[in-house]
Amino acid sequence: MSIRLIATDMDGTFLNNEHDYDHRRFKKVFDKLTKNGVQLVAASGSSYPRLRREFAAVADQMIFISQNGSVIHYGDELIDCFPLHHDDLKAVLVALTRLYGDDDINQLVISGPTTSFVDQSMDEKNFAVVKLFYENVKRVPNLQDIFKYPLDEPLTKISVNFADHIDITDVTSELDDLLPANLIMENSGFNTELIGDAHATKRNALMAIANQFNLRQNEIMTFGDNENDLGMLTLTSHSYAMKNAALPIRLAASNVTRLTNQESGVLDTIEHYFDFSR
Known part of the structure; x- marks a missing residue:
């Protein structure tokens, strides 16, 4: 064959x-x-x-x-x-806020099929890295309020790049119990976890x-x-x-x-x- x-x-x-x-x-x-x-x-x-x-x-x-x-x-x-539901996205953001501080996460990115969003507070160094992997990136005043902004497409993925001092294996065990059952978290290398629909x-x-x-x-x-x-x-x-x-x-x-x-x-x-x- x-x-x-x-x-x-x-x-x-x-x-x-x-x-x-x-x-x-x-x-x-x-x-x-x-x-x-x-x-x-x-x-x-x-x-x-x-x-x-x-x-x-x-x-x-x-x-x-x-x-x-x-x-x-x-x-x-x-x-x-595979769109993310509003409540599921909110649950992920709440879990990340509960477990990690600003120094623990380098890049938090929420993406649709063609456009990705980051918080306007992201520094230029990390923004440049995000641009490399996501190309079409927009800053928003507050990423926690993403659904309050005009969106031309559904949101499909959350990407979290953790600082070097965070052990990515610990992230899996810490977040697993807090994520909605219909979501999946996968390691993409570079100390990054991607979270989305379990079927995706x-x-x-x-x-x-x-x-x-x-x-x-x-x-x-x-x-x-x-x-x-x-x-x-x-x-x-x-x-x-x-x-x-x-x-x-x-x-x-x-x-x-x-x-x-x-x-x-x-x-x-x-x-x-x-x-x-x-």
Whole structure:
């Protein structure tokens, strides 16, 4: 059975540590994948506008799973999203305020499918980091009152980047008991937790895409390096954890890339699998 769809995580996987990639090499691989009828999916915890920027030259030909599965786009068309209910969002904000002080959280971001919001009190250093991952970011007078402001779209994800002195494993145990049962919290690396609808995962989004394209699991290839990639890495036998991934991620995947994200490990694996060297 041949591969018909490839889904790759971005930061720590497809992108190097400078959040970039070999554009010329990618274009050659992408053209060959397209010629062979293979669909490429970018699956990330960050936003759709950021993903479109990364793949601007071919964005209309790609599928984007953003915010860890809360939003799905085909090119510029919104296919599906999982809105957060007002009461659930409020419960998360109350829990964060109860457990953590201003020095404990670097960046608190609330996102819709195309626009993200931060508090106007966020300093310029952290705002610049948020812009890197979310692209279209607006400041609001008080993030706690987000629903009081005019919104053109539903809100779909909460991102919390914790300060270095906060142990992310403690965050999971501390927040779990306070979150509404219909929400899920996933680690996205960089001491960041993403909170959204429990159904909104990379795995579920990928399965929805597979159903739409009538794909079997063994026709899908996946790449990842972090906890939020585990679902899609265990979905198919053609899964690849990055060489630079932590041991539990490498053990969960069916394969491990021979090169790291710093060495274009995803492109290298695709080239060898399809024998694009010919």
